[in-house]
Amino acid sequence: MMQDIDPKPTRAIVAAVQLSSVGDVEFEASLTELRQLAKTLGFEVVGRFTQKRAAFESGAYFGRGKREELRLLREQEAADVILIDHEISPSQQFNLAKEVGCEVMDRTMVILEIFHRHAASRYARAQVEIARLSYMAPRLREAAKQAGPKDRARSGTGGRSGGESHGELDRRKIRDRMAELQKELDAMGSERRTQRARRGEREGLARVALVGYTNAGKSTLMRALTASEALVADKLFATLDTTVRALHPETVPRVLVSDTVGFIKNLPHGLVASFKSTLDEALEASLLVHVVDASDPGYERQLAVTEQVLDEIGAEGVPRLLVFNKIDRGGDEAALRAQHPGCIVMSAKREGDVARLHEAILAFFQRDLVEAELFLPWSAQNLRGQIFATCVVLEERTDDAGAFLRVRGEPGAVARLREQLGEV
Ligand SMILES: Nc1nc2c(ncn2[C@@H]2O[C@H](COP(=O)(O)OP(=O)(O)O)[C@@H](O)[C@H]2O)c(=O)[nH]1
Ligand SMILES: [Mg+2]
Numbered sequence: 001m002m003q004d005i006d007p008k009p010t011r012a013i014v015a016a017v018q019l020s021s022v023g024d025v026e027f028e029a030s031l032t033e034l035r036q037l038a039k040t041l042g043f044e045v046v047g048r049f050t051q052k053r054a055a056f057e058s059g060a061y062f063g064r065g066k067r068e069e070l071r072l073l074r075e076q077e078a079a080d081v082i083l084i085d086h087e088i089s090p091s092q093q094f095n096l097a098k099e100v101g102c103e104v105m106d107r108t109m110v111i112l113e114i115f116h117r118h119a120a121s122r123y124a125r126a127q128v129e130i131a132r133l134s135y136m137a138p139r140l141r142e143a144a145k146q147a148g149p150k151d152r153a154r155s156g157t158g159g160r161s162g163g164e165s166h167g168e169l170d171r172r173k174i175r176d177r178m179a180e181l182q183k184e185l186d187a188m189g190s191e192r193r194t195q196r197a198r199r200g201e202r203e204g205l206a207r208v209a210l211v212g213y214t215n216a217g218k219s220t221l222m223r224a225l226t227a228s229e230a231l232v233a234d235k236l237f238a239t240l241d242t243t244v245r246a247l248h249p250e251t252v253p254r255v256l257v258s259d260t261v262g263f264i265k266n267l268p269h270g271l272v273a274s275f276k277s278t279l280d281e282a283l284e285a286s287l288l289v290h291v292v293d294a295s296d297p298g299y300e301r302q303l304a305v306t307e308q309v310l311d312e313i314g315a316e317g318v319p320r321l322l323v324f325n326k327i328d329r330g331g332d333e334a335a336l337r338a339q340h341p342g343c344i345v346m347s348a349k350r351e352g353d354v355a356r357l358h359e360a361i362l363a364f365f366q367r368d369l370v371e372a373e374l375f376l377p378w379s380a381q382n383l384r385g386q387i388f389a390t391c392v393v394l395e396e397r398t399d400d401a402g403a404f405l406r407v408r409g410e411p412g413a414v415a416r417l418r419e420q421l422g423e424v
Contacts, residue, residue: 011078012038013047015070016085017062020054030266034085036215037110037264041117046077060095061088071100081105087268090142108135108268115271118243118261118278123188126181127277131270133174133181140170205390206255206365206410208247209282211310212291213302214262217325217348221291222259224354225361251362252392253369253410258285263306265298276313287319287364289357294324294331294345321360365410372414374421377402383420390417 014034018027027050035045051066060067061084074082080102087108088096097104105113112132119128210218226245247255261278282288288310292303303322310316321344324336328347336345344360346353371394376383378401387393391409398404407414 009042009044010080011046012043012081012083013049013070013074013077013079014038014045014083014085015049015062017051017053017056019056020052030085033214033265034083034107034110036262037107037114038083040114040214040262041110043081043083046079047073049073049082056086056088056092059092060099061086061092062096067096067099074100074102083107083110090139093139094142094146107266108271111264111268111271112274114261115274115278119274121277121280123185124274124277124280126184126188128274130178130181130185131274133178134270137171137174140174144168144170206253207285208255208257208287208289208361209260209285210257210289210291211260211279211282212263212306213293213296214264215296216262216291216293216302218259218262218291220348221289221323221325221354221357222257224348225257225358247358247361251365252408253365253390253413255361255365257361263302263309265302276309279309279313279315282310282315282318283313285318287321287361288315289321289323289361291323291325293326294336295326295329299324299331319364321364323357368411369408370411370414371406371408372418374405374407374414374417375402375423376405376421380421383417386420387417 014031016027016031016034018024031048031050038045049070051062053063057063062070070082073079082096082100082102082104084093084096084104084106086106088106093104093106112128112135115124115128116132119125210222212218222243222245225247227248243259244256245258247257258281260282261275264275267275290303290306290310292299292306296302310318310320322340322342324331324333324340324343324345325348327333327345328349331345333345336343344357346357348354369392374387376387380402387405387407390413391407393405393407395406396403409417
């Protein structure tokens with residue numbers, strides 16, 4: 001939201017130490033992913049900085065000479081932030097930031113920020129906040145240590161009890177908050193199960209979720225399928241989160257597409273639970289469009305991991321459409337079709353291919369539409385908008401009492417309308 005109207009995006013430099021145990025291909029793949037994650041946050045990547053080393057420098061991650069080089073690069077590129085492609089210690093982060101003269105975010109922090117923005121459900125928000133707090137705790141300790149005696153002096157005047165330092169108080173607050181969140185999560189366990197039972201039925205809307213690895217082309221497809229950079233402005237959808245758009249050209253039933261947070265190849269272990277929680281919205285979809293980068297040499301493993309995680313979060317029963325994207329960049333189309341019957345092989349860069357995907361998604365939702373006649377009394381005109389949003393109206397007749405509408409729609413949507421019209 002903020003970054004949509006901010007004319008000047010955050011300028012970032014991606015930076016990493018290449019350890020001797022890490023090959024060039026693996027190293028580059030991880031840096032490319034970090035770039036993609038930075039873009040997801042709305043950053044503009046203005047530079048790249050690497051060093052080969054046997055180990056991370058213990059004090060500040062890069063060696064001394066390299067830190068000076070990085071400081072100069074930062075000045076030259078007017079960068080606002082350095083993104084480090086590893087999880088680094090609080091003191092390394094602190095020291096490096098001081099030397100280069102700007103904020104330093106490590107890989108974990110970048111990912112946490114993305115999860116934070118994507119966490120839509122109450123469960124996901126609690127899960128991500130716990131991960132953020134446990135990441136922050138040792139960093140606050142580091143900041144307090146660096147602030148040293150000043151911190152203690154401040155604590156004397158802050159009205160705090162028992163000579164507790166600023167940092168100690170913050171850390172106690174964090175521990176309390178984490179315990180509270182954990183309790184909330186435990187209590188939400190059962191609630192989540194009932195949520196799952198409602199899957200795909202919320203408000204009678206046809207929902208599709210795009211899932212798959214970061215960089216597979218989910219956001220590109222989302223834009224192409226919905227033909228807009230703009231949000232769905234319709235009031236009906238105002239409560240839905242900002243990554244939801246309607247299929248364009250308009251369809252009946254109206255189909256909502258949502259972009260989920262991408263799977264990450266190099267996901268820090270401590271973030272697995274948070275990541276899964278951000279996939280909650282996939283559980284509410286009637287159809288999952290699983291996007292795979294067919295040109296990525298590791299696509300098979302990525303496909304398997306995605307399927308496995310979807311099963312783990314309880315999405316095993318949700319129908320899936322498998323899409324091999326980026327075929328213009330490589331991949332064996334014939335082999336993919338043979339191995340995965342029913343899949344779509346395409347390029348998001350080709351209009352015709354996007355149209356085919358649009359058609360396949362629509363076909364899924366039109367597959368089992370039913371025809372019905374509804375009677376809408378004049379007293380229930382408030383339901384008119386909902387009827388038109390969820391069904392195709394084939395015919396309308398009116399008499400003194402109200403309107404007769406012959407409609408075609410999803411069985412669930414029609415049943416709900418009947419219920420609301422008191423026809424059950
Ligand atoms: N050549 C090619 N590039 C694509 C295709 N789809 C997406 N891309 C590019 O791949 C990069 C990642 O796409 P994005 O939609 O951000 O991926 P996401 O992380 O899954 O949302 C972008 O630079 C896109 O322009 C495709 O079909 N062919
Ligand atoms: Mg994306």
